[in-house]
Amino acid sequence: MLFAFLSLVVLAYLLPFTVLSRVQRFSGSFLFWSAFAVLAILLLLRMMRSWHE
Amino acid sequence: MSEQYLWLAIALYAGWGSAFALAVRRGARLSLIEYFLAGRKLHWLVAALSYGATTYSAFMMLGLVGLTYRGGVGALGFELIYLSGLFWAVLVGPKFWEAGKRHGCVSPGEVLSLEYRNPLVGTVYALIVSGFLIPYTSVQLTGIGYLLEVLSRGKIGYPVGLLLALCFIILWTTIAGLRSVAATDALQAGIMMVSSIALVLFVAVRLLGGFSAFFHTVETTYPQWLSVPGNGFFTFRTFLNLSLPWFFFSISNPQVFQRLLVPANLREMRKTITGFLGYGFVYTLITVTLGFGTLVLLPGLKNPDLATPTLLLEFPIPSWIALFVVVGIISAAVSTADSIILTLSSLFLQDVLPKGISEQKRLLFAQFLFIPLLCLAVFFFALGRFNLIALLSVTSSLGLLSVVPTIVGTFFSRRKSDRAALLSMVLGAVLALLQLAGVRIFGGWTAPSVLGVASGVYLLTGLLAPRGHLPQREGQKCSRRGAQA
Numbered sequence: 184m185l186f187a188f189l190s191l192v193v194l195a196y197l198l199p200f201t202v203l204s205r206v207q208r209f210s211g212s213f214l215f216w217s218a219f220a221v222l223a224i225l226l227l228l229r230m231m232r233s234w235h236e
Numbered sequence: 237m238s239e240q241y242l243w244l245a246i247a248l249y250a251g252w253g254s255a256f257a258l259a260v261r262r263g264a265r266l267s268l269i270e271y272f273l274a275g276r277k278l279h280w281l282v283a284a285l286s287y288g289a290t291t292y293s294a295f296m297m298l299g300l301v302g303l304t305y306r307g308g309v310g311a312l313g314f315e316l317i318y319l320s321g322l323f324w325a326v327l328v329g330p331k332f333w334e335a336g337k338r339h340g341c342v343s344p345g346e347v348l349s350l351e352y353r354n355p356l357v358g359t360v361y362a363l364i365v366s367g368f369l370i371p372y373t374s375v376q377l378t379g380i381g382y383l384l385e386v387l388s389r390g391k392i393g394y395p396v397g398l399l400l401a402l403c404f405i406i407l408w409t410t411i412a413g414l415r416s417v418a419a420t421d422a423l424q425a426g427i428m429m430v431s432s433i434a435l436v437l438f439v440a441v442r443l444l445g446g447f448s449a450f451f452h453t454v455e456t457t458y459p460q461w462l463s464v465p466g467n468g469f470f471t472f473r474t475f476l477n478l479s480l481p482w483f484f485f486s487i488s489n490p491q492v493f494q495r496l497l498v499p500a501n502l503r504e505m506r507k508t509i510t511g512f513l514g515y516g517f518v519y520t521l522i523t524v525t526l527g528f529g530t531l532v533l534l535p536g537l538k539n540p541d542l543a544t545p546t547l548l549l550e551f552p553i554p555s556w557i558a559l560f561v562v563v564g565i566i567s568a569a570v571s572t573a574d575s576i577i578l579t580l581s582s583l584f585l586q587d588v589l590p591k592g593i594s595e596q597k598r599l600l601f602a603q604f605l606f607i608p609l610l611c612l613a614v615f616f617f618a619l620g621r622f623n624l625i626a627l628l629s630v631t632s633s634l635g636l637l638s639v640v641p642t643i644v645g646t647f648f649s650r651r652k653s654d655r656a657a658l659l660s661m662v663l664g665a666v667l668a669l670l671q672l673a674g675v676r677i678f679g680g681w682t683a684p685s686v687l688g689v690a691s692g693v694y695l696l697t698g699l700l701a702p703r704g705h706l707p708q709r710e711g712q713k714c715s716r717r718g719a720q721a
Contacts, residue, residue: 188323192323192483195313195320196317196476196479199310199464200472203463204464206462207455207463208455208459211462211463213312216309217312217316219316220316220320223316223320224517227326227513228510228513230326230327231506231510
């Protein structure tokens with residue numbers, strides 16, 4: 184889970200500056216970063232499920 | 237915008253805010269835990285909204301709108317990478333909360349002092365974060381000052397706006413500490429969200445002919461704003477320097493880090509973080525969309541930070557939406573500033589003030605000495621009228637990166653040592669100051685260098701320290717400083 188999350192963050196830095204740098208539409212980096220945030224939130228929710236007191 | 241309308245909005249804001257703050261005040265004698273952590277009894281919804289209002293400051297509706305105006309979609313990436321940085325709160329939060337509760341700690345510095353078994357660690361931490369947070373807090377006042385000055389066309393002077401903000405901060409922090417701050421925050425978070433939604437809907441639907449036409453206009457008129465580096469503002473280095481400090485925001489900024497000590501249990505903490513994540517995602521999308529709207533409607537602005545106020549002035553936006561937005565921006569600024577002031581005063585009380593002072597005296601010190609003094613420091617800094625809200629906010633966060641390795645190492649390093657923590661924080665902070673002063677030691681890679689040096693020093697010093705270096709624990713309770721849990 185930790186690895187998946189950190190990989191996702193690395194992609195959030197890399198993809199918009201490489202693959203998506205020439206896509207000048209809302210369906211490019213705007214959509215990618217929005218989807219990244221949704222995925223990140225879902226992963227965080229999953230990580231919090233393992234909390235025990 | 238009519239000056240009378242503005243005063244009416246401010247009066248209403250002051251009225252309901254104070255009423256809320258007074259309503260949650262308890263007649264019982266206050267304790268430090270009650271004053272700074274709301275007795276660890278805050279409802280998760282209030283806690284989540286308060287976390288949102290504390291995190292999202294005047295930076296959003298002024299700075300982030302301005303950043304989108306200037307650099308385009310990179311502003312969205314930067315802000316959403318911040319949101320994903322709640323990862324650190326999720327990772328560190330339970331251990332930090334457990335340690336805080338076990339020791340009866342009020343401030344993050346106390347937890348560090350106890351975990352590293354050296355009170356100097358907490359003191360150095362408190363001094364460093366205070367030094368870097370005062371400019372950030374002054375940015376909040378700056379936002380209010382500019383907003384009222386621009387909207388009243390100079391009739392409400394910049395210093396008057398600052399003084400008004402100062403009054404709200406002092407009043408709402410001293411009434412009942414975090415309980416009153418959180419109550420006013422929660423309502424303010426609602427206003428921030430509803431007012432920004434109303435404005436973005438009006439801009440997109442009424443002024444730009446619907447979302448489809450609006451997006452089409454941006455794609456055809458400003459295509460470079462939809463990619464990075466795009467128009468050249470968001471180079472990879474700029475993006476990394478801006479976003480990296482904010483990726484660690486949830487643990488590097490003590491005003492939000494301290495909130496992890498507040499929940500009654502981990503279930504409440506989980507709900508608080510979940511609520512905030514939803515709020516943050518929606519609020520970010522709205523703010524960035526508004527930034528694109530101002531780009532289309534107001535081309536050629538010299539100071540993009542003033543895009544939102546200029547929009548309110550130049551276009552026929554209904555008065556109720558405009559005033560609601562003004563109150564929303566003031567709310568965002570005040571809710572961030574009062575939380576920071578409250579947290580910094582707790583750090584001074586618990587980590588800088590000598591021990592041996594009773595709890596009641598400490599509370600008096602907080603209410604009548606530290607909070608007013610911190611407010612004055614912030615006020616005089618804000619009188620400098622610094623223009624770049626976004627950049628000032630981020631440079632503050634740059635300095636706060638220096639405490640990140642110490643915080644993470646507290647709970648995850650097997651070779652942690654107080655020397656490593658002290659050296660790492662001090663050298664990281666010095667490097668950040670040098671970079672802010674214009675010394676480019678690492679070729680302009682400001683954030684990675686501060687984080688890299690602080691982490692490297694922490695790890696190396698920890699490795700070189702003899703095993704069992706940490707002194708024996710003495711008195712594991714924070715009550716040694718008067719915080720009777």
